[in-house]
Amino acid sequence: MMRFMYVILGIIFGITLFKSEAVSWYRIFEMFLFKSFHMYGIIGSAVAIGIVAVYLIKKRKCKSVSGEQIEVAPKKLSKGNIIGGVIFGLGWGLVGACPGPIYVLIGAGYSFVIIVFVSALVGTWVYSALRDKLPN
Amino acid sequence: MEFLSQPMPWYVAGPIIGLMGPVLLLLANKSFGISSSMRQICACVFPANIPFLKYDWKKDQWNLYFVVGLMIGGFLSVTFLNNTHVISLHPDVLEKLQSYQFEVKGGLVPEEFSTTAFLFSWRGLLMMIGGGFLVGFGARYAGGCTSGHAIMGLSNLQLASLVSVIGFFIGGLIMVHLLLPKLFS
Numbered sequence: 001m002m003r004f005m006y007v008i009l010g011i012i013f014g015i016t017l018f019k020s021e022a023v024s025w026y027r028i029f030e031m032f033l034f035k036s037f038h039m040y041g042i043i044g045s046a047v048a049i050g051i052v053a054v055y056l057i058k059k060r061k062c063k064s065v066s067g068e069q070i071e072v073a074p075k076k077l078s079k080g081n082i083i084g085g086v087i088f089g090l091g092w093g094l095v096g097a098c099p100g101p102i103y104v105l106i107g108a109g110y111s112f113v114i115i116v117f118v119s120a121l122v123g124t125w126v127y128s129a130l131r132d133k134l135p136n
Numbered sequence: 137m138e139f140l141s142q143p144m145p146w147y148v149a150g151p152i153i154g155l156m157g158p159v160l161l162l163l164a165n166k167s168f169g170i171s172s173s174m175r176q177i178c179a180c181v182f183p184a185n186i187p188f189l190k191y192d193w194k195k196d197q198w199n200l201y202f203v204v205g206l207m208i209g210g211f212l213s214v215t216f217l218n219n220t221h222v223i224s225l226h227p228d229v230l231e232k233l234q235s236y237q238f239e240v241k242g243g244l245v246p247e248e249f250s251t252t253a254f255l256f257s258w259r260g261l262l263m264m265i266g267g268g269f270l271v272g273f274g275a276r277y278a279g280g281c282t283s284g285h286a287i288m289g290l291s292n293l294q295l296a297s298l299v300s301v302i303g304f305f306i307g308g309l310i311m312v313h314l315l316l317p318k319l320f321s
Contacts, residue, residue, distance in 0.1 A: 043150070046149075054292050093309070099275060125186075
């Protein structure tokens with residue numbers, strides 16, 4: 001049942017990313033050229049709603065449907081956030097797609113994105129292998 | 137039903153995207169993030185005794201179901217809800233694209249990207265393989281991508297996420313303003 005819900009959530013998210021054109025290479029290009037408010041509007045309003053909702057969930061000490069006490073694990077600040085962040089940004093600006101849109105575009109039949117996806121898996125694997133040797 | 141073939145405005149898309157994290161918390165106490173699905177696929181397919189890939193990935197299977205949903209969502213959109221217009225871009229952006237010899241027609245990415253001539257040129261290979269690699273490597277190094285840091289992490293007011301998002305933008309700006317013009321001119 002839960003698995004079914006995750007698929008449904010993914011479908012809603014996928015349709016939203018597609019229909020708002022957030023999966024478009026053009027939109028990411030335009031965003032980094034500061035020529036349109038569209039992507040900033042999406043990210044800004046998403047974060048604004050998210051902040052309020054997460055605050056309320058934590059304040060009311062909500063339990064999840066699965067019965068657990070909801071805890072949002074803090075993210076630890078490290079050098080990786082900035083170094084990895086810049087590396088990610090270079091890729092994002094180049095292929096115009098972050099991981100979510102990569103899946104959506106493959107589903108939408110943009111088969112060349114499979115190359116991007118496999119390369120991203122290789123990138124993930126290489127990072128995992130080199131992890132202990134990188135500044136963190 | 138006219139609106140179904142129109143692009144979704146930011147003020148509709150943003151709130152839906154912003155509620156993904158909270159809904160996932162309320163549903164199953166899971167922290168929203170998409171790039172971790174790639175770590176899981178690596179852990180499942182080829183862990184090769186790498187400590188970072190030897191973890192109980194089955195516990196976080198939710199994101200594998202989620203990304204299957206993303207693909208179905210992409211398929212449903214293009215099949216039943218496709219945006220029928222040509223994407224509307226700022227004139228300066230169009231001019232820049234023209235100088236790169238990209239013609240903006242239908243579709244969400246330049247049509248050139250799908251041609252074998254482009255994909256098997258050094259530019260195309262550099263772009264797709266190099267770009268994909270950087271996305272995968274960088275997301276794991278930063279501990280998340282646009283969903284985990286920019287959406288979920290910022291929603292939870294995490295400094296690490298703010299730093300990461302600043303990094304995403306520094307990288308994107310360097311690429312679009314300094315490197316892409318070199319690649320396509």
